[in-house]
Amino acid sequence: MCLARGPLSRLRGEETMESLYGGALHRRVTIVDLAAAKKRGEKWAMLTAYESMTAEIFDEAGIPVLLVGDSAGNNFLGEENTIPVTVDELIPLARAVVRGSQRALVVADLPFGSYEASPELALATSIRFFKESGVMAVKLEGAHLETVKKLVASGIPVMGHLGLTPQSMHQLGGYRVQGRTDGDAIVEAALALEAAGAFAIVLELVPAELAARITAALSIPTVGIGAGVNCDAQVLVWTDLMGMGKSAPKLAKAYRNLRVEMLAATKEWSDDVIGGVFPGPEQTFN
Numbered sequence: 001m002c003l004a005r006g007p008l009s010r011l012r013g014e015e016t017m018e019s020l021y022g023g024a025l026h027r028r029v030t031i032v033d034l035a036a037a038k039k040r041g042e043k044w045a046m047l048t049a050y051e052s053m054t055a056e057i058f059d060e061a062g063i064p065v066l067l068v069g070d071s072a073g074n075n076f077l078g079e080e081n082t083i084p085v086t087v088d089e090l091i092p093l094a095r096a097v098v099r100g101s102q103r104a105l106v107v108a109d110l111p112f113g114s115y116e117a118s119p120e121l122a123l124a125t126s127i128r129f130f131k132e133s134g135v136m137a138v139k140l141e142g143a144h145l146e147t148v149k150k151l152v153a154s155g156i157p158v159m160g161h162l163g164l165t166p167q168s169m170h171q172l173g174g175y176r177v178q179g180r181t182d183g184d185a186i187v188e189a190a191l192a193l194e195a196a197g198a199f200a201i202v203l204e205l206v207p208a209e210l211a212a213r214i215t216a217a218l219s220i221p222t223v224g225i226g227a228g229v230n231c232d233a234q235v236l237v238w239t240d241l242m243g244m245g246k247s248a249p250k251l252a253k254a255y256r257n258l259r260v261e262m263l264a265a266t267k268e269w270s271d272d273v274i275g276g277v278f279p280g281p282e283q284t285f286n
Helices: 031-040 052-060 087-100 119-133 145-153 166-172 183-196 208-217 258-274
Strands: 008-011 014-017 044-048 065-068 105-109 137-139 158-163 200-204 222-225 233-236
Touching: 031 105, 052 065, 052 087, 065 087, 087 105, 087 119, 119 145, 145 158, 145 183, 158 183, 183 200, 183 208, 200 208, 208 222
Parallel strands: 044 065, 044 233, 065 105, 105 137, 137 158, 158 200, 200 222, 222 233
Antiparallel strands: 008 014
């Protein structure tokens, strides 16, 4: 998909796209653009990405924000969940996503254990991501308000994450809907994160009514995953979107079945090799 240039407007003295889709191609999407989209009521999509080839495809498709998530653990690195993922594992993936994209704002998750102990630890980890991978923002789970303030004051944009926080799955008792009985606490945490300087907040596995309430209360965008249609944006793990797993979780929709396509292509090629059909004349040099 070719993105045509669109008109530009001004927000706080900065050049801002009037639409995240089809806007300026000579620079990346910024948190200022996302703030402007919230004011316009324009929804946007965010996808995970873990390497350069898919990042290039999603960027070409016009996805304005790419998340190098610790979901790489159970979708790329073969782990059972996100908890084992390390900074040293995620930085090369983030670097590849930055290199593979030209327009998207690239956000990196701070892995479990790399930020919780202190704002200073979170800053040191975030600086590594900025210097070694080139990402433009970080995401962290929970209401670590002093940490968010520290990072923002240091020039590092922060995306928050409330509701189901996968790094806390053992404390939460597994992957369960959050906010059915403590919705007010999540609303208060969202408002506190906004006040601390977060530029957006992911809401995961919360009731749709609660997510709509939070979205209406905030001046920053909400990004839903299993949180209903009223969030400002939506995020999916790309392997769920493309049907790479044997089944998609309830919060996702498989728009294609690449698992079936890849199985068929692999078997077809293998049969051609066994049968002496591949390589053919087109793949042969004289």
